[in-house]
Amino acid sequence: MRRLVGLLTGLLALTGLPYLLYLALYAVRRPSGSPAEKWPREPTVSVVLPTYNEAPIVEAKLDDLLALDYPMERVEVVVVDSSDDRTADLVERFFEGRAAPSLTLVRKDDREGLAVALNEGYAAAANEVVVKTDCDSRLAPDALREAVANLADPEVAAVTGRNAEVLGGSGVERGYRDVQATIQTLESHLDSTLIFHGPFSAFERDAIVPVDEDSIADDTELALRIRRNGGRVVFDPAIRYREAAHSAFRKRRRQKDRRAMGLLRLLWRHRDALGRYGTYGRVVLPFNWWFMLVSPWLLVCSLAAATLGSLAVLGPFGLAVPAGVAAFVAAGSRDALGPLQPLYSLFDTQVSLARASAKLLLAGGDGEGADGTWTPDRELREVLQ
Secondary structure: OHHHHHHHHHHHHHHHHHHHHHHHHHHHHHOOOOOOOOOOOOOOOEEEEEEEEOOOOHHHHHHHHOOOOOOOEEEEEEEEEEOOOOOOHHHHHHHHOOOOOOEEEEEEOOOOOOOHHHHHHHHHHOEEEEEEEOOOOOOOOOOOHHHHHHHHHOEEEEEEEEEEEEOOHHHHHHHHHHHHOOOOOOOOOOOOOOOOOOEEEEEEHOOOOOOEEEEEEEEHHHHHHHHHHHOOOEEEEEEEEEEEEEOOHHHHHHHHHHHHHHHHHHHHHHHOOOEEEEEHHHHHHHHHHHHHHHHHHHHHHHHHHHHHHHHHHHHHHHHHHHHHHHHHHHHOOOOOOOOHHHHHHHHHHHHHHHHHHHHHHHOOOOOOOOOOOOOOOOHHOOOOO
16 A cells, blocks of 8 residues: 555656746746737738638638728638538628639538648748638637738748637636646747637748648648748737637536547657657657656556555445545536646646547547547537527
């Protein structure tokens, strides 16, 4: 029993140490605000919007783009559509009679995955700055101005923003995004951040390179490739968007597990970047490897050790440990943990990372979304209608 307690203590200490070191680094650097100086500038912008069966929400998304505080005569919208509903026709009708922004519509007969669609959209984009956004998100009016101001810094080649309001009221997602924003702010002030967000990411057009056609972390992959080519890729909390998310444990798994699988696969494919590219390879990437690959399994082992230890000492009463975990999950899924809700948000993310790594190891990453295609979550989209 003493050995088991020692093992559990060691696992918990090992799991938490890198996070404590990161907090210490945050306290030393005290990063805040945008990582880039800003100058007023209005470059031409191409907004790339991939669509698949978005008829119920596409017009609202286009209205959202037109509401951006930016001269629309300097904007083109590039829609890459592989729908089998009326999405493309609705897009064309929306732009009829409008002088600005201009429309480039790429109609695809076959659905080949998001990465393929984005590669085609980026290739079709004609302007200096290329923005990628998703149909199921909403942007703050000043998001585009904030992005191009960051890109005015000659060192910055790409920038992403934060989910400032979780549509649907998911406390789980809100708590995780707050923690993630803190981490990404530090990463950006150290060098560059890793994760880029689909609802809003902006790139210098000349910095864009194709991503793998089977990528399911396309935004982050493009940012990683840009950093490897010498450009900084940063997170600016002043760039705000809204995206819908679930709190319920089972409903979150489809969305979170797919994202986790994409990030894990991307880290593995670019494992040769560890230790290279300055602070990015020596600090940012190792921390993300720890958070995404090591820490989830240490958590699994800690829970297993705690359960076995309690069963060995208390017999059937030792089931109180898994029962307590189940109660923690049930309360967290209902956003009912109060000040502990951010802790549950991290736990929920670690569950998805553990599940995703197991899928990659055991099944080669097969399943919904593994080829870059998946079924849109209609329940979440109803929030946007």
